[in-house]
Amino acid sequence: MQTSGQSTTAPGRGALANAPREPLPQLPVVDPVTPGELVELYRLMTAVRHLDRAAISWQRQGIIPAYAPELGQEAAQVGSALAVDTRRDFVFPTYRELGVARACGVDMVEYMATHKATWHGGLWDPAAAHVAPIQAVVAGSVLHAVGWAHGQTLEARGELPEDGYNVAITYLGDGASSQGDVHEAMNFAAVFKAPVVFFVQNNGWAISVPTEKQVAGGSVSARGAGYGIPALKVDGNDPAAVLTATRRAVAHARAGHGPVLVEAMTYRRGPHATSDDPGRYRTLEEERADAGADPIGRLRERILAEGAADTAALDAAEAAAAAEAEQVREGVLALGPRPGAEMFDLVFQETTDELERQKANWQEETESRKESEDA
Amino acid sequence: MPDTLTTPDAGTTEATTAPLELSLQGALNLALDEILAENPKALVLGEDVGTLGGVFRVTSGLAAKHGSERVFDTPLAESGILGMSIGLAMAGFHPIPEVQFDGFAYPAVNQIVCQLARMNYRSRGTLPMPVTLRVPSFGGIRAPEHHGESLEALFAHVPGLKVVSPSDPQQGYSLLRAAARMADPVIFMEPKSRYWQKGQVTPEGGAPSSKLSGARIARPGRHLTLVAWGAMVARCLQVAELAAEDGIDVEVLDLRWLKPIDGDALAASVGKTRRAVVVHEAPRTSGLGAEVAQVITERCFGTLKAPVERVTGFDVPYPSGDLEDEYIPNIDRILFGIQRVLEYKRG
Incomplete structure (x- = not known):
């Protein structure tokens, strides 16, 4: 079909094949992490480590039926969670985000309620805490974060508020990245320019399947370019690096520039869950090589080297963490079944x-x- | 359960608008228009619902009137549409997503079943899901594959969902208005073969009726109850007229709400007629007709003159257009069903 007045050789949309790609937007630069923040990261990561280890013991003692440990992911979880402000932002965790929940101030007994089989999703009030219930479907809540984030731009009626948009942060792993919902979420987020941060903890394993058999191309963050979403890849075992990267991502989304993808390269040091047996799919040698130095040990060395705190202060944090875990244990023990009428x-x-x-x-x-x- | 369908509360009649002659499509459009005007948190989203006004034009003109932010096109991905609606509900909105055709609800089943239906429960009531999912449903328009499915049993089986299907323009208008006032997820199944059938619609006219629930008697009768919903209600009314010529007085019960099912209305009707035939387009095995038959049996066992009969689609994939008249219960098959019940003899 030929329209009048048009050249018979006009390529039309065919010319788009040669159009240059839009460059990805640059992320803002944020202030470096302060010594005080390093100590706060240490305090939280230590608390998370103690709770995580304690939860495994509780499972072995028969106090809780099952638990999915986050051992080794403290830096990625606490570092990213500290970058959001739950007074206004909203966090969408999966089932392995103890560190995120703890850093966001979720009550740890109410968090453990899901693992005690008291109530799916936990007992805390997610609407008040701005931390969504624990999500058992991998990538199940990624789209919810996009919807919530788009709701923030709708609330603003097209005018960027003076203090920017409220931001959603959604957690997913390398395994979850295979889910179709993640593609839909990233595409929707980019189309709607939603203020959302996709935070990927690439911990090397989806139960027994390693990342190289899971993620084509070897990188989740590389996919961002396909959606026009700027992406950052960060050492997920360095909490300061994670905090900085996530702060840049949040600042970008807050300023109305749309979604950002952060991929934190970390390692699942423990089993997938208390019922898992990693010996069937990886050796201790491989674990040691891939895990690298303990993120908490690394941070401790840095804090001492930079003089952000002294040994006594860090030991005190350690003692406080142990006491907290004991206190949470008592709370979990006291947690009775909910009334069946619920x-x-x-x-x-x-x-x-x-x-x-x-x-x-x-x-x-x-x-x-x-x-x-x-x- | 009170039927507040066409009779606004006494004392508010002055606000009532005069009846309009509308198609089901037009009635749904009017309802959405009023919902958007009345509830600033209401949003309409889906594939082609904006500029085009939907492939069935149910959302026609709404984007121009209420803004392309509140009535917006999404990328072509049903899981995305539902997942996004859940997030919007968490942010305090009342999304009214559309899945373009029944068969395309399947790609969104994870979000509907595992997320939408459970979020209120999982969050212990702190994250309600006032989401009204519109699904053009059922067959009868010689459409391509996956464009003529009947998913009511699938949705009705899921705890946390409510399911409703209107049968005519007035029902479409009133039930959509009612569904959009609910604080829970509602699957709203629109009989697409009835979109262009006209009827009288009395708008609420600023005097919103209370929440609309339960079944309705579409035609009173004495000898037998035909239970139907969606497009099958009109067909059952035709059947009732034909049966009347043979002196059989058929009552037609428009179930409307497929979850929750109005057991009281079923018991009242069948308690009176003592015979029932359930008619639906969906395949027979584990179809909603089985549930309806069981509700009737529990409530009316002592008075039933015959087992509850089912006239349904077959346990086959929905066929191509050339065969769909064989598949969808037609007048003859419904009449045969009536005959079997009337001639039933205890063995």
Whole structure:
């Protein structure tokens, strides 16, 4: 078909094949991490380490049925979480973000409630904490972060607020990056220029499958370019580097420039979960080589070398962390089952007659059973 | 359950607008227009819902009137549309996403089943999901593959979802207005073969009726109850007219809400007629007809004159257009079903 007045050789959209690619936007530069922040990172990472180790013990002791340790990912988790402000921003974790939750001030007993099988997602109030419930579907909440972030731009009605947009940060791993939802989320985020940070903890393993069998091209962050999303790859075992990278990403999104992808290269030092057996898919030698130095040990050396704190102060943080873990243990032990009525009452905001009938029937049968047990 | 469908509360009649002659598509469009005007947190999103106004034009003109920020096109990805709607609801909005055709709800099932339906529960009621998912549904338009599915049993089986299907323009208008006032996720199944059928619609006219729930009697009768929803209601009404010529007085019950099912309405109707036939387009096995039959049996076992009969689609993939009239319950098949129930003899 030929339109009048047009050359018979006009390539039309075909000319786009030779159009230059738009350069990716530059991320802003942020202030370097202060000595005080280094000590805060240490304090939090130590607390997380103690809680994480304690949780494995609790599983072995039969206090909780299962747990997914984050050992080795303290720097990536605490470093990234400190870059957001949960008074205004919103955090979307998966099921391995103890460090993120702790750094965001989530009550650790209420967090552990999910692992104690008390309530899926945890017991804290996610709307108040601005930390979404624990998400068991890998990449399940990545799209939610994009939706929440787009909601912030809608609230602003196209005018960048003086203090910028509220930002969503969503956590995913190298395994989750294979999920189609991650593609949809990144594409949507870029199309809508949503203020969201995709924070990838590339910990080398998706249960038993190594990154090289998981991530084509070897890098999740490399995919950002395809969406026009600027991406940073950072040493995920260096908390100061993670904090700086995430702060740059948040600042970019806050300023209305759209999404950013951060890939923190780290290592899952422990098993996938307490039921896992890494000996079936990796050797101790490989673990040692890939894990590198302990992120907390590295930070401790740096703090002492730079004089940000002295040994006594760091030891005190260590003692406080041990005490905290003990306190959380008591809280977890005291955590009884939720009233069974909650099964019914929390399904809907506005319940249904059918659900009320099922609840009444359950209550009747439960009471009758108890009576016969007592008799 | 009260039916506040066309009768606004007494004393507010002055605000009622005169009835309009509208197609189902037009009635849904009007409802969305009013929802967007009334609720500043309401958003319409999906594929082609903006400039084009949707492939069925249900969202026609809404972007121009309410702004392309509130009525917006998304990339072509259903999981993305639903996942984004969940995040928007977490941010305090009331999203009304559209999945363009029933069969394309499948790519979004993870977000609908594992996320949308559970977020209120998982968050212990702190993150409600007031999301109204519009799904052009069912067959009858000789459409390509995956454009004529009946997913009500799939959605009704998922804890945390409510499911509704309108049968005519008035139902479409009122039920969509009602669904959009709910604080829970609602799957709104629009019978696409009925989009262009016209009918009288009485708008709320600023006097919103209370939340609309339960079934309705589309035609009263004495001898037998036909239970249907969506496009099958109109067909059952035709069947009832034909049966009347043979002296059979058929009651047609428009179930409307497929979850929760209005057991009281079923019991009242079948308690009176003592015979029931459930009609749906979806495949028979584990279809919603089985649930309806069980509700009726539990409530009316003592008075039933015959087992509840089902006239349904078959346990086959939805066929091509040439065969869909064989697949969708037609007038003859429904009449055969009625005959089987009427002639049933206890063995």
